[in-house]
Amino acid sequence: MLTKRVIRFSLILASVVGCILIIQWKGYTSVKDAATLNIEQTFSVRHTHDEFAVKQVIANLPEGMYSVRFPAKAMEIDCKSGEDKACRWVNGSNSKLKAKDETLTFSYKLKAPKKVSGLLLEDWGAIIEEAPNITTRIQLTEHNWRNGTWAAGAELAGMEKMEAIDYYVFETEDRVPPLYWQENALAPMEMNQHLTIYSEGKPPLNTSVFQKLVPDEKLFIIMSGHAKELAETGKLIIVPKNKKNVEEELARLLLERKLSFRKGNEWIPDLIASVMLDTPAHNNKVEKMRKTMLSVLTEDQIERWLESSLSAGSEMITSEMLDELLEDTAGIKTDFFQKNADMGKAFQPFYFLDRRKIYIEGRKAEDIKILFQNDRTYISFIPLIKKLGFRILDPSKPDEMMIEKNGDKYHFVFSKKLFAKNGQQFGFQKNPFFTDQNEIYLDAAALKGLFDLEVKENSDEINIQ
Structure with missing residues (x-):
């Protein structure tokens, strides 16, 4: 007999617990669904002499527990559920309510200034925290400020000026967009x-x-x-x-x-905006970059570079990307933007980089760069002499260099047109060297006189031998 009672009690208890769990799970899933369902709300905003009267109707809200945040300065707050039933608040501050699968209607008022030339209205609508995705329609009736215009952070779906009122309709996928009014139309x-x-x-x-x-x-x-x-x-x-x-x-x-930019790359929107508008850039170094682009690129090349830059979407825009886009759209290989990316360093001029493969005495040279400036071709000097088998005798002096190979010694002073070979002094018509970001470049025209080297090239490769 006792065993039967225990079994019966256990079954009843299990049934009760099961019902509680089902109710809790339903409430949980309903509130969770609110984040994904297409909830709709309609605001009716009526502006009279000194107040905004707001009626907010929310439809398609699943059954569950919700946190409600009213405007900080809202007055005469009222809440109705379904067919004019009072809302069921579960705390004393009227910030958490239990909703059934019915329409919610909030009503409240906000004070309005009596006379202004412009007004930005924020924090004017109630927000349900658990419903971030919501379709909003605002029906605004203006009784008082008839000589001005309302706008919003939402699409203007309709506007009509009537005999006694002005009527506006705004639509958006946001919860409570800001409203703006000014007396000038x-x-x-x-x-x-x-x-x-x-x-x-x-x-x-x-x-x-x-x-x-x-x-x-x-x-x-x-x-x-x-x-x-x-x-x-x-x-x-x-x-x-x-x-x-x-x-x-x-x-x-x-x-x-x-667009997306890394920290430190704030100069990029300045550059793009100034190129688009054909106006001086905000930053002096960026302005030099803009002027350089205008001097070396055609109008069509700039247009295609801009179009590609604006099409980057969510991809992070960097100085490397800007150089790559220039190569993709204009066929110009350069590291111009990368060299100038640090706004704290001096401006570096524009050079075209040769995209062809480079061979030194028959061996492919990956670390050698060839660039063009003012109709002259330059080759990176130190990687070149190392590929040729020269040994640097004293690397401690950045402005000059002594090298040696097979008993022949050369002494170069990069700022002068003179050099010495085995103690005998020679000269160039023009200084063949220039320095770019601490890298020394040599005019390719000087290779024959210095090292008896010939430069042979075709559309795919450059051979120095």
Whole structure:
């Protein structure tokens, strides 16, 4: 008899525990689903003389426990579930509620200034922490500020000025986008599928350039005469239209948001923006780089290099990549950007690097570079003499060098047109040496007179013998 009671009790207990676990699991999975489901919310915002009255309706929210964050300055907060039932708050601060699979409706008010020339409205909507992915529609009714324009960090789906009100509809995939109003009328202009610019009349920008700057996400720019400094808030960027160099500053900002750069490579968006806009770069060294590019590259080569740079996507843009893109798009091999990547070092001039294979007395030379400058061909000197079998006698003096092979000794002073061979002095018409980042280069035209070497070349290789 006792055994039967124990068995019956155990079955009842197991059933109760099972139900509890099922309920808990359902609640857990429902809240987890909220992060992936297509939840929809609609804001109805009504602006009267001194307040914003907000009604926020959230649909498709799965059953579960949710944390709700209302605007810090919200007043007269009310919450309804389904058919006008009071929400079930589970704490005294009304920040955590238990929701069933029903529509949630929040109502609250925010104070509004009575008279302003411009207003940025942030932290104005309630946020459900467990629902980051949400489709938002904002229906804004303006009763008071009839002479101005509303904009948002969201797409303008509709606008109509009526007899008694102005009516706006904005749509976005974000939870609570910022809203912006100013008394001077704003008109939106779509630059591309991800960039819309609001301005007071025609935007003071090179629109053909900004049409090419396609951000990874939708951004909304406001060119405002009221703004004093550039400000970013979410997908809304407010730009002082009368500020000097505002076009360059905005282009750099969009490039920084579109492309990926390593720390220390902040000069890259400055360079790309200045080349695109054909305006001086912000940094003096970057400006020298820009001018050099304009002097050695054709307009078509620059255009193709820019197009490839802007198409990098999520790939990290480095100085090495910029050099590689120049080779890919213009057929020019150089290490120009790599040599100038450190903004703390002096500017280095542009050289074309020869892409052909190099052979020294029949042996392939991987460590020798040949470059071109001002119609002269230069070869890296120290790797060359080592390949030729010379021995450096005194490497301690960076400005001169003594080498020896088979009893012949040479003494070079790199800053002079003179050299000595076995104690006898000789001279060149022009100094055949130049130094680039502590590497010595020799004019290839001097190889015959110095070492009795011939240079033979074709489209694939260079032979020095």
